[in-house]
Amino acid sequence: MPDDFERMWGDLAPVGRSASSGGYFRQPFASAERELAQWFVEQCAARGLRVETDEIGNAVGWWDVGSGPAVLTGSHLDSVLDGGAYDGPLGVVSALAAIDLMRARGVVPTRPVGVSVFVEEEGSRFGLACLGSRLASGALSWEAARELRDRDGVALGDVVPGAASSLLSSVGTFVELHVEQGRDLVDRGAAIGVASEIWPxxxxxxxxxxxxxxxxxxxxxxxxxxxxxxxxxxxxxxxxxxxxxxxxxxxxxxxxxxxxxxxxxxxxxxxxxxxxxxxxxxxxxxxxxxxxxxxxxxxxxxxxxxxxxxxGAVTFDPALAAAVAADHEGGAWPIIPTQAGHDAGILSAAGIPTAMLFVRNPTGVSHSPAEHAEVADCLVGVSALADTLDRLTR
Amino acid sequence: MPDDFERMWGDLAPVGRSASSGGYFRQPFASAERELAQWFVEQCAARGLRVETDEIGNAVGWWDVGSGPAVLTGSHLDSVLDGGAYDGPLGVVSALAAIDLMRARGVVPTRPVGVSVFVEEEGSRFGLACLGSRLASGALSWEAARELRDRDGVALGDVVPGAASSLLSSVGTFVELHVEQGRDLVDRGAAIGVASEIWPxxxxxxxxxxxxxxxxxxxxxxxxxxxxxxxxxxxxxxxxxxxxxxxxxxxxxxxxxxxxxxxxxxxxxxxxxxxxxxxxxxxxxxxxxxxxxxxxxxxxxxxxxxxxxxxGAVTFDPALAAAVAADHEGGAWPIIPTQAGHDAGILSAAGIPTAMLFVRNPTGVSHSPAEHAEVADCLVGVSALADTLDRLTR
CATH class of the missing domain: 3.30.70.360 (Alpha-Beta Plaits)
Structure with missing residues (x-):
């Protein structure tokens, strides 16, 4: 049901958008970002996904199906200051749409599937990128994080009660879909790519x-x-x-x-x-x-x-990347590096086998109101993510 | 009564002072600066000076004595962001103290004497220095000024009702005393100087x-x-x-x-x-x-x-400067240029014969929490201003 992608995308378009620049201001724990978090809970409920949250505000909508280690997919809903529409939300909306597509195709996974939203991926408020995934994975301690302060001097510890989290305890694999933030896929004439590594x-x-x-x-x-x-x-x-x-x-x-x-x-x-x-x-x-x-x-x-x-450098699980990329209609997806940090890098470094899918960005522009991806490429991304989840849960 | 200078100086010391830097934040029409404006009204009342204000917030305390064109003296009470204690307030406090000293000496002026406070001399809020004196002197129209906006987008026209002013209508001469903002007087070994010109x-x-x-x-x-x-x-x-x-x-x-x-x-x-x-x-x-x-x-x-x-360049009335500087015990006061703008420059350009007195600044530092003048030099400044007012109102 590709329609669902466009309807969800339309829901998000006005939230936290600046009338003057057209860019987004979705800083964590502030109104626009909280509206998106509430929207995510409603979307999960509409799909019968059980929502689990942790103290820091990360959330997973669980499709409680099958057994064994879960496959988690998702991204983030916060933005940089005056950012674009795609960086983060594309991965969340595509994950929900991919579940719709799997169900429409009659796919029944043998393992639980979760859709995740990690908070403060951009570090635009407390200065530390991937804050939510660092805390959930144990890469960062609450003792170190609670004293992080925003530009107004407000401490993280004054905004959230703590960082206790069991969201990742049953996760065997993580997949993050993200708009590409460069032009490698344009140069290669491909709508979809798979990440090999993240630069230090x-x-x-x-x-x-x-x-x-x-x-x-x-x-x-x-x-x-x-x-x-x-x-x-x-x-x-x-x-x-x-x-x-x-x-x-x-x-x-x-x-x-x-x-x-x-x-x-x-x-x-x-x-x-x-x-x-x-x-x-x-x-x-x-x-x-x-x-x-x-x-x-x-x-x-x-x-x-x-x-x-x-x-530090993150090299995504090479066997997983190869398995995700290979044997598609029209040929294998290219495997490319990125210079951008992602929650996927934090989870990979924490020992969770992780893959990333990139969706082509015609100009390569990102962290800007001009950030863009064509709808057709986004729908290819939904289908690619559904295929990937299907492969990983057989 | 030199004691009065130090008591008044002590009154002002804590108002708008940052506990962290020790510098002053006295932006116009905000609480610290309004507290100083109220303090000025009380000081005028205590001396029997009749307070006249205009729409923009400039104020004069009139010593209604004698007749003919008045002699006005004063400065400003606002500061740059994180500024020093002396730039502005020294001229206001010295003017009040000079009247006390004239009265203690039994001097009765033949002309009215006024103590003035012009608003927004530093331009720290609405971006245009000498805003109050420009409006009072007609150098700037209300039509041009009302749309000036501060960093929060607030227009001057939303803060004050207009710029009607008759404060300068009876003024024949203006004298501004100011802390020096360089080290010329240190180099010359003089506590007091007289301004020749202001750089463009x-x-x-x-x-x-x-x-x-x-x-x-x-x-x-x-x-x-x-x-x-x-x-x-x-x-x-x-x-x-x-x-x-x-x-x-x-x-x-x-x-x-x-x-x-x-x-x-x-x-x-x-x-x-x-x-x-x-x-x-x-x-x-x-x-x-x-x-x-x-x-x-x-x-x-x-x-x-x-x-x-x-x-543009301001050359202060040369005959007035010479008359103010000459024939003092210990020799003539040096006549020096300055690179800093002042309300005195605006009034001079508007055709009012104007003189400036500078008080020695041991380091030359200004627009900084470290701005300083020795109390002994400040008291020499009060006496020099009283002498000057006496000369100009004989």
């Missing part, structure tokens, strides 16, 4: 400290302006990553006091860095920090670099 | 537009990242100003969407620029804009520069 990546807080002063009366040579140190560091990060075929981005900045006529006392900026190897990532961040510190010496400022989260 | 200066909004995208999956060569264009422009501004002995500062930045894992779609930054000549200022801003646009071409981004306010 991390978030690093760069604190530049200087001395506040009057922007008009302070001679240029008397200043200790951290904005200059930051500016040079941002350019250096770009150059380093370009030369090495890696990725480095300063997309978030906070200036103190942020007044037009004051030399700032401090600039804090966050580096997002990604490399094909763990060693390359460490070298990249070191090189950027070193160039920033050298400039700080010249500016009379200081730089402190703090790793807020670092995710 | 302006605020310019730089809007850098690019394309939002995923920070991990977007190849460096596929990006249109406005952060890079901004960073290069900030460094170029510094270099241009350094080479020319001028001033250029990017102290305020707003990033959209400001997420760690998203290439920004837009960066807006504000340039504060100051030069010794009007032509030099125009050249400086042009050169910075040109370098930014050239970089934008390479980055696939765009740059739009909008002048939010530009103040």
């Amino acid at each position: 990546h991390g978030r690093y807080r760069f604190d530049f400290a200087g001395a506040a002063n009057h922007a008009g009366t302070t001679r240029m040579e008397d200043r200790q302006d951290p904005m200059l140190t930051y500016a040079m560091t941002a350019l250096a990060a770009n150059k380093q990553a370009r030369l090495a075929g890696q990725r480095a981005t300063f997309g978030r900045v906070a200036v103190t006091p942020n007044g037009t006529n004051a030399v700032p006392s401090a600039v804090t900026a966050w580096l997002d860095a990604r490399c094909s190897t763990d060693a390359g990532l460490a070298e990249l961040v070191d090189a950027i920090g070193r160039q920033g510190s050298e400039r700080a010496d010249r500016d009379g400022t200081s730089l402190t670099v703090t790793a807020e989260s670092v995710s | 200066h302006g605020r310019y909004r730089f809007d850098f537009a690019g394309a939002a995208n995923h920070a991990g999956t977007t190849r460096m060569e596929d990006r249109q990242d406005p952060m890079l264009t901004y960073a290069m422009t900030a460094l170029a501004a510094n270099k241009q100003a350094r080479l020319a002995g001028q001033r250029a500062t990017f102290g305020r930045v707003a990033v959209t969407p400001n997420g760690t894992n998203a290439v920004p779609s837009a960066v807006t930054a504000w340039l504060d620029a100051r030069c010794s000549t009007d032509a030099g200022l125009a050249e400086l801003v042009d050169a910075i804009g040109r370098q930014g646009s050239e970089r934008a071409d390479r980055d696939g981004t765009s740059l739009t520069v909008t002048a939010e306010s530009v103040s």
